[in-house]
Amino acid sequence: xxxxxxxxxxxxxxxxxxxxxxxxxxxxxxxxxxxxxxxxxxxxxxxxxxxxxxxxxxxxxxxxxxxxxxxxxxxxxxxxxxxxxxxxxxxxxxxxxxxxxxxxxxxxxxxxxxxxxxxxxxxxxxxxxxxxxxxxxxxxxxxxxxxxxxxxxxxxxxxxxxxxxxxxxxxxxxxxxxxxxxxxxxxxxxxxxxxxxxxxxxxxxxxxxxxxxxxxxxxxxxxxxxxxxxxxxxxxxxxxxxxxxxxxxxxxxxxxxxxxxxxxxxxxxxxxxxxxxxxxxx
Numbered sequence: 001x002x003x004x005x006x007x008x009x010x011x012x013x014x015x016x017x018x019x020x021x022x023x024x025x026x027x028x029x030x031x032x033x034x035x036x037x038x039x040x041x042x043x044x045x046x047x048x049x050x051x052x053x054x055x056x057x058x059x060x061x062x063x064x065x066x067x068x069x070x071x072x073x074x075x076x077x078x079x080x081x082x083x084x085x086x087x088x089x090x091x092x093x094x095x096x097x098x099x100x101x102x103x104x105x106x107x108x109x110x111x112x113x114x115x116x117x118x119x120x121x122x123x124x125x126x127x128x129x130x131x132x133x134x135x136x137x138x139x140x141x142x143x144x145x146x147x148x149x150x151x152x153x154x155x156x157x158x159x160x161x162x163x164x165x166x167x168x169x170x171x172x173x174x175x176x177x178x179x180x181x182x183x184x185x186x187x188x189x190x191x192x193x194x195x196x197x198x199x200x201x202x203x204x205x206x207x208x209x210x211x212x213x214x215x216x217x218x219x220x221x222x223x224x225x226x227x228x229x230x231x232x233x234x235x236x237x238x239x240x241x242x243x244x245x246x247x248x249x250x251x252x253x254x255x256x257x258x259x260x261x262x263x264x265x266x267x268x269x270x271x272x273x274x275x276x277x278x279x280x281x282x
Contacts, residue, residue, distance in 0.1 A: 130175035
């Protein structure tokens, strides 16, 4: 066989292979168009060897559900411990103190106290009674706007140790509802009227998500002493972690208002940081 004959035969075989490939492609294309026009294409012959072709998976509902393995883990629910006695002091860095005001809000005295706190850019705690709060929700809203903490002081300021468990819950729960409506969130702290605690109060307070907070320094302003006497009690009792008890309702509190204007700048000048406590969850 000459060289020219060999090349002629090689080119003829190559043309035959290309023609066969083109025919297979044309048949596949014709099958696709036939499926789109309603004609039934001829089923291709399966290869003699090897596993059968797998059908494409149909979409299913589970593919639309998020996988539980992705995303941030859910935080465990916060739990409030049941205490056997109230907290008397707060923890904090340096010379930290907390000012608390009970029995309000009272439109005659609470706004003046808020004005003084705002003048010195200080945050305080207000333990409010539900029957006072329900008629003065604007003051609770202002407390929220200005960064103060609002606690639960029951609805009608009763002596809890003389009430049934159901009545204690009602006193606390109704006040929680009013605070949430006006303040924007449910209270995290509660204080028993007259400082009279019992086991039911601690348990129910914890069930409602509240910590019991008492006080370290009692100004005894409810006895209506002179403003200078009230201020002197605060200044003499000042120490890191101290919680001061005063009142913004429940009687004539004009002396308490004047006393705050006296002792607050003195505490700040002495290097005390007046703040509100933070919760520590289990």
